[in-house]
Amino acid sequence: MVTGVSRYLGGRFTQLLQADPDITRVIGVDVVPPRQDLGDAEFVRADIRNPIIGKVIAQAEVDTVVHMAVIATPLGAGGRATMKEINVIGTMQLLAACQKAPSVRKLVVKSSTSVYGSSPSDPAMFTEDQEPHALARTGYAKDSVEVESYVRGFARRRPDVAVTMLRFANFVGPTVQTALTSYFSLPVVPTVLGFDPRLQFVHERDGLEALWRATVGDHGGTFNIAGDGVLTLSQAIRRAGRPTAPLPQPVAPWIGQLLRRLHVADFSLEQMRFLSYGRVVDTTRMRDVLGFEPRYSTVEAFDDFVARQRLHGPLSKDNVTAVERRLVDIVSRGRVGA
Secondary structure, X not given: OEEOOOOHHHHHHHHHHHOOOOOOOOEEEEOOOOOXXXXXXXXXXXXXXXXXXXXXXXXXXXXXXXXXXXXXXXXXXXXXXXXXXXXXXHHHHHHHHHHHOOOOOEEEEEEEHHHHOOOOOOXXXXXXXXXXXXXXXXXXXXXXXXXXXXXXXXXXXXXXXXXXXXXXXXXXXXXXXXXXXXXXXXXXXXXXXXXXXXXXXXXXXXXXXXXXXXXXXXXXXXXXXXXXXXXXXXXXXHHOOOOEEEEOOOOHHHHHHHHHHOOOOOOOHHHHHHHHHXXXXXXXXXXXXXXXXXXXXXXXXXXXXXXXXXXXXOOOHHHHHHHHHHHHHHHHHHHHHO
């Protein structure tokens, strides 16, 4: 059973599972019907905040649950209050249903590296065992921390269930839409004056493959999922060909609120901290234990996003190169004339 199938990643992952000949039945659950075709997978319209989700699991004798219904943006959920209900209360109800169902043998949870927070005292790289220096107090990051705490409690109560948590870096790619992809798509990108954070990305194809590997394999535990290498924010903006608008740090949250109200981009205070201090995670356990090697590095994933979304802004690489060549040509002609 896969939750959150009405969103892009949940729907695509359901398609991958139902195409696997070794999987006999796939059930997709969400409060609204999915826009994309789920193939032979069954869709059940249900709210994981409602105890009825327990009947769905029991009647279908579900053995594996993949929880992908944690929402990252308030605008997409209908507001912060609704978002928190879906993320936290929904997860509690789902775990309660799984705890009562003797058929459940595996639980895979899509989490986020946002649980590590972002602060000036962060280590160069977070490992899965490290605690954040600054606990998240608002938004998606706080919800993710609470979700993980409930999942750990479930693992203690049901030691017979293999529990896997995947902490993903920010998704990018040709199709996926997130607060960060909207940010890099702005005609002028606001930045925090004096800060140039390090960023990591995971390509949507790699993210889906990591979920598939965790679901069909036997790899319990917590794993950071990200592409190799890092990009600084300034490097990413240049690769997208966007001009920047540096803002003093006290002003940045107000700009984030304005962008949310205009429905241009969805930014919380935690995301603004991320765009100030950044975050990088260690992926050794992903390779050594999960046995997963991403196809795309951080740079390659971001470049594919830029190319597929056609983010060829006025300061794109091609435009800058053309101007440079033109200047070199003018200088060369001047020397020949002299």
